[in-house]
Amino acid sequence: DDKAKKPRRDVEASSSPFMPMFENFRDELDEHHDRRERVIKASRDITAASKKIIFALQRVRKLNSEIPESIAGEVLGRSKGMKAQFDTIAPDLTGLNAWRYQRQISGGIQEYMEAVSFEHYLRNQRLIPLEESSRLLPETIPLTGDDYVLGIFDLVGELMRFAITTIATTGSLPSSSPSETDENTVGSRDVLQDLRSLRASFQALDTTSCGGTGLGKDVEKKMEVMKACVEKVETAVYGLIVRGRERPKGWVPDLLDDRAPVTVESY
Amino acid sequence: DDKAKKPRRDVEASSSPFMPMFENFRDELDEHHDRRERVIKASRDITAASKKIIFALQRVRKLNSEIPESIAGEVLGRSKGMKAQFDTIAPDLTGLNAWRYQRQISGGIQEYMEAVSFEHYLRNQRLIPLEESSRLLPETIPLTGDDYVLGIFDLVGELMRFAITTIATTGSLPSSSPSETDENTVGSRDVLQDLRSLRASFQALDTTSCGGTGLGKDVEKKMEVMKACVEKVETAVYGLIVRGRERPKGWVPDLLDDRAPVTVESY
Amino acid sequence: MANVSETGMLDPRIFEDLQRKIDDDAETRDQLRAILQTIERQGRQTQSILSRAHSTPAAHLQPVLAAAEASIKEQVESIGKLSEIASKGPYYKYNGLWTRDVQNVIFAILLCGWLGGLAMEGEGEGKAAEAGKLLTIEEVGQILNVPVNLKDRDAFHITIEEYLQSLITLIEELARLAINSVTLGDYQRPLQISQFVKDVHAGFQILNLKNDSLRRRSDSIKYNVKKIEDVVYDLSLRNLVPRP
Amino acid sequence: MANVSETGMLDPRIFEDLQRKIDDDAETRDQLRAILQTIERQGRQTQSILSRAHSTPAAHLQPVLAAAEASIKEQVESIGKLSEIASKGPYYKYNGLWTRDVQNVIFAILLCGWLGGLAMEGEGEGKAAEAGKLLTIEEVGQILNVPVNLKDRDAFHITIEEYLQSLITLIEELARLAINSVTLGDYQRPLQISQFVKDVHAGFQILNLKNDSLRRRSDSIKYNVKKIEDVVYDLSLRNLVPRP
Amino acid sequence: MANVSETGMLDPRIFEDLQRKIDDDAETRDQLRAILQTIERQGRQTQSILSRAHSTPAAHLQPVLAAAEASIKEQVESIGKLSEIASKGPYYKYNGLWTRDVQNVIFAILLCGWLGGLAMEGEGEGKAAEAGKLLTIEEVGQILNVPVNLKDRDAFHITIEEYLQSLITLIEELARLAINSVTLGDYQRPLQISQFVKDVHAGFQILNLKNDSLRRRSDSIKYNVKKIEDVVYDLSLRNLVPRP
Amino acid sequence: MANVSETGMLDPRIFEDLQRKIDDDAETRDQLRAILQTIERQGRQTQSILSRAHSTPAAHLQPVLAAAEASIKEQVESIGKLSEIASKGPYYKYNGLWTRDVQNVIFAILLCGWLGGLAMEGEGEGKAAEAGKLLTIEEVGQILNVPVNLKDRDAFHITIEEYLQSLITLIEELARLAINSVTLGDYQRPLQISQFVKDVHAGFQILNLKNDSLRRRSDSIKYNVKKIEDVVYDLSLRNLVPRP
Amino acid sequence: MANVSETGMLDPRIFEDLQRKIDDDAETRDQLRAILQTIERQGRQTQSILSRAHSTPAAHLQPVLAAAEASIKEQVESIGKLSEIASKGPYYKYNGLWTRDVQNVIFAILLCGWLGGLAMEGEGEGKAAEAGKLLTIEEVGQILNVPVNLKDRDAFHITIEEYLQSLITLIEELARLAINSVTLGDYQRPLQISQFVKDVHAGFQILNLKNDSLRRRSDSIKYNVKKIEDVVYDLSLRNLVPRP
Amino acid sequence: MANVSETGMLDPRIFEDLQRKIDDDAETRDQLRAILQTIERQGRQTQSILSRAHSTPAAHLQPVLAAAEASIKEQVESIGKLSEIASKGPYYKYNGLWTRDVQNVIFAILLCGWLGGLAMEGEGEGKAAEAGKLLTIEEVGQILNVPVNLKDRDAFHITIEEYLQSLITLIEELARLAINSVTLGDYQRPLQISQFVKDVHAGFQILNLKNDSLRRRSDSIKYNVKKIEDVVYDLSLRNLVPRP
């Protein structure tokens, strides 16, 4: 259909000496637009798949251990689909074009970062570094610092949801050593401590030089949201403590064992 | 339906000692809201009718003479309908309530002013004064200065449309003495002169003290639109002049008689 | 104005009249702003006194109420002056300028009355009134010495909307008071507040409010009802109050 | 019309038709607004009745439910009229006008059903239904006498989105009911609510919601889950209910 | 899905249905965008052909019209596909997506018809139609093979608003054509255009338009009337056309 | 400049002068931006240190305070440089560029002082100051080594507005600290915070603020007062603190 | 102040000072607003007089210029008062309040000077000045009796930006005047305006403006240059002016 | 960063690396901004020279073209420096910073070339080139000494979009030149411009533009085509040019 139309040239047009040049431009621009459309569509699909992975992972209740099989299965399935998406657009994001469609792919990559870092955290209770995340993408697709940071910002929101939901359904804050009963084990960390580490790191990051581009544009709003998320968890933990400290006379609750040991951060 | 519900009182409510008071409040507020609704609806209808009158009047081509019968008939019909609308809400806009629903009726009255002043101008080539316009409303409904001015602001737009359309369809600027051929008759005025009078008057009006209420809110934007309207007519008249000055060799156009004598303003 | 040709289309008096109207209007606004500044300052003083109720046990409230009554009295005088200036123009023309300050005064009166101050004449003035009472709009009008809910003539008065807005503010304040009462060891007042607020809520529920500011704020009532229910729940759970 | 040359190539009916269409549209909107005002008023009445559930022990709920059912019946009639007017135009053209009011009606039905009212036909009408039940969207449609989740023709119906919005409102209301049940001395209902809300929450969790109003509101569910869990925890701690 | 209690009261199909509905909607939009891209591309082609009318004397217009008719034919086919996809959902739900492209097609048809192309059946197809003719909305619908101004059922169609928008675009194009006709030495066509545009203008003047996009654009008509009148005046002044 | 007609009426120096002024202005702004970038980075460092207070029991706070004091000392030096550059132009011309950063520094000083750091000379430097203290604007100026509330000359200084903005930020931080203190098992600090914040609130209450940013933010104080009262309520209810 | 806990850590003078500062500021603003209202009213008067230039042939302009000069003289006096009040505070703190009114005065002076009024001393006062002249910023300052482009001290003055803003307004006015001159039968003035505006444009073209309001408005210059070129084109085409 | 325990959740190097990236990026931007400021200043100079073409008869254009060529040469050098700095990062990362300035340079080259300047090598350098010529993107690249439309490697170059944007600016400038040519008595150049612009317009018509800035600006082409047609009409009507 498209090919058939190209050779046709109407009367006036054919009298214009510039038509060959413009036909060349048209082909170039069409290629560009097609690439752009493909990238936008892939970005949208990757965003949707990432969100679905995050939704699935929000059903996890245990930290620092393997993801339950049913959830892991769903995550794996969607990850494969996403990988295919990335592979199909990898040629469109090569060399010169790696940055050309940055604004189009950025949303998808950020959401992907959010999903990847969430899964990594649930498994290892650690923040995935940029290099490691970058290795999960096809080689030609670069992971920019901006996209990494913006994805991690949103990770805080997911960790908040994870923490609050876990408190709501199990009555305790997720932490690294739920089996140990000693409240002050060195090295045992809970989500709140991790959130506070993230908060401190974000606040120390100087983005004033970024201006209105990428990070600079969004960081102020994201910072406020991030702080509010951490404070929501702080308030939830406060609720746990205040409740747990009340002892009806002469009653020693064995329920206490199920509760998270809320340790004092050591730094 | 409404009456039937009032006596009913539910268990919790009936135990509340404040119920009679609240029932009284309810009735009061219902009355208020009903009135408000009626006024809003009337204002909307009046706005629509005024717009229709203005549309009809835009078919007039001659200034300072009776409106052609067909148009006058339509205008009269709609005016009667509008009068009936005003009469039905007049009791709602009486005494204390005259200002109470000002914001609701304001839009309708402004559009009404626009229509009334446009008709008055076409008939007499004069700006209708506030008192005269106010006499056209039911006695109890006040015509505020704000509404009068804002209506007249919009009149400028209609005069511009009238002028440009007349130039486009008759080739001459509407003026007070189209039959006289003498270009410099004292007392003969054209629409552009009248628009400039209006512009000068508007610009001399000091509304800085009005703040964000009524006039103050809209005046700046309306002023810009008004100035642009006058300048559009100036440009159209310029076009007439520039065209009219060109004379193909040896040809005396009798078409000239149809052209407006564009006189120099005397002040 | 001399430069508009007198034989022209435009009678110059049209614009002169308009200018006069605009100037008169500006002057009235200036006078209103001056008195409102005073009322706002006095209002802040009254609030400051009444806020002591949150840290004062009910038994020792009398001096706070006495100070609040004195402060409210000053405001009543200022409202009298406002009423005088306001009657120069149609009531609803300038109403937007003072309605917030008037709502603050009404709120102060309602709170003071609820706490047991401002005993009305029939009840034996001077003697402390019973706490937990809602002053009606008529009583508020009597205290402020202005008419209420006026319909037949155009004069300064208090509208039903203003009374209701202040009532919503009262509910917000009582929710805070319920919390602080428990801190003060008073477990009865939250119950009293709970009943009071539920009664008021039931009243609001049968009002047909349009999408205006009253409606928006009335959503806050439900939030405060829940908050007070939470306090009663906490007390019931610990058997600190009798079962209902 | 007189000045359009009658022999011209322009059919004057083109413009007459357009005018008629524009006018028809305005009239339909006016009719919709009128019936919606009635529905909103009736909705307020139903809410007011149902809110008594917070202060009525489960054993004495029957009269409240009966009153609520009667009030809902009136709304069903109004919805019938709405449906009639709405079918004058395409469903999605005017949908935005009524969706909020329809959500309110659905919420009232869901709450009434949950409390044990509105027994469906199969269950032996007249007899009180079992409490703690979620009416399905089909049952809601049956009660309202309108189709639900329509896909094959363009007529008035209830959408899934509307049903879910109402379900979120139900959860908010049940969180409040859990608190007030304890105050009433009923320690079983919080457990029942807890189970119910957890089930609904689990359902919502598998939805892939877009960034729309449904998603924004669905975020509130987890807070209500947590609040209800806190109640259950408080009761467990005091041995007022069996350990979970 | 596993964690929704299987004995729960919640029918999981509710959520599955919703998900399906959201996905269907996204897919329909994607299909619409794809066909609209084709229509837009074809539209550009048609415009490009028709723009030759500005530099082609009326006597040599036949090949241009033939090429335009062929190009329009392709668009008609695409509109057929659009209509098919569009009928999957309510007309007004997606109407905003395609209305601009549809207006472009209608404009191309109106211009081609005005220039003497697209002879309708009754007139002896194949033979060149008379120039200066306005195709009615029914004739446009016939050419496009879709219903027009539908009121009794919800299907793809052409609205009166869309027809009028295209008519305004036609007037703008004819104003340009009047100028270029003079450059081509054709002094009759400006007169023909002048009469045509005056007739359409008279028609628009009796419409009571609301403050919508149609009204805003209709204001441009008078400027085009004026521009065309200036051309006629210029020609009259030089005795190049008979006095009107 | 050569191409401006030399016989023209236009003096070319007009544009040369303007260019010079624009360039000077741009340079000053560049210098200010450079030093402000440093101050902001140092500010982040200080905040980062001070935020450890939320997870450190009061008894172990000394190292945190020592680190914060060292970090603040660096900022004081940078403020000195800022003051130098700023005095190149009128104070209020560029004030908008730095006011936010200066407010951040003041907030850090106020928080550090409240926690017991930054002991002033009279109190025996080196020794840990008493916690719960509000540094006055004069003390802040002394620490920063700049004048405060300057009225008689145009030089770099700290305005009262800036001090109060930082004070509001301090209150927000203390509300968070009250929550986290309970988590750390410290039930006394919330009481101390509650009394402190109430005192500051009482001060703000008597100010007649205009409708500016200070007024808007001062509304947040009341919100934080309530939040802290809720904490004290929770502790009182559970007998974790002595009755007042 | 009595109700701030007297043993509290809060120095009450902080709030007393702030109150005083806020009150002083409010008073200065009130004084500025009063004088600015006068200046604005006078400005309207001057504009109203100068607008007669559009309908007055150049030969009869003398009375208009005389009236304008008288009106400008009144404004000069008011600017004197403004300067006095303004020097109570830092120049840039309140500059935003008056800059628009000052720009209006400068524009009136520039237009009056361009039309041949406001002959400067050196040229023989009283005698009509040559038309088409641009007053320099120094001359404007001399007429207004205030310093210009002050850099070394903080006092009331006219900035270069204000002068250029007014110059852009002058160009907009001259574009309108070019149109109206033709209507008055004066074909020479458009040529004079064309040359003048081109010279000013050339000056602006070499300025390196930052992205501020001056840059945004300077885009309008190019638009007005084109508009005036169109007028010259119309006149040249019809042999109404000699070839350049 | 040292204070994050290494056994913690966060490897401190993660954020240190991020900070380094951000700082590097800021430095590159600063370097780019510095050279772009120079380019902008030079661009203004070139425009200023080229704008003399509007008042210079074609026969006397040679000195203007020579001056423009010299000025463009300076810009070419600056573009070389820009290219060097730009290659520190991916091309499209910073492209937004310079694209506007680069478009200005390209426009200057296109205009200069159209006027007969910048004779390419093949044509006998030094000799004046024929006027009315469109330099291709390759020729522009050759003059600027940078690659064009690069696809296989990531380096500084000129994109097709930039070339087309500059071409649209050229058309706007030529529309203005057509008007001013008539004023200068040159009736041939408008015809030459008309043909040229129509040819370019035909080219643009076959492009499939998305809703981006190129599309928005390409709408202006149609407006300029009409404006030039009006000029040709004016000349044809007066027999000032031969019939086409």
Ligand SMILES: [Mn+2]
């Ligand atoms: Mn997320």
Ligand SMILES: [Mn+2]
């Ligand atoms: Mn109008």
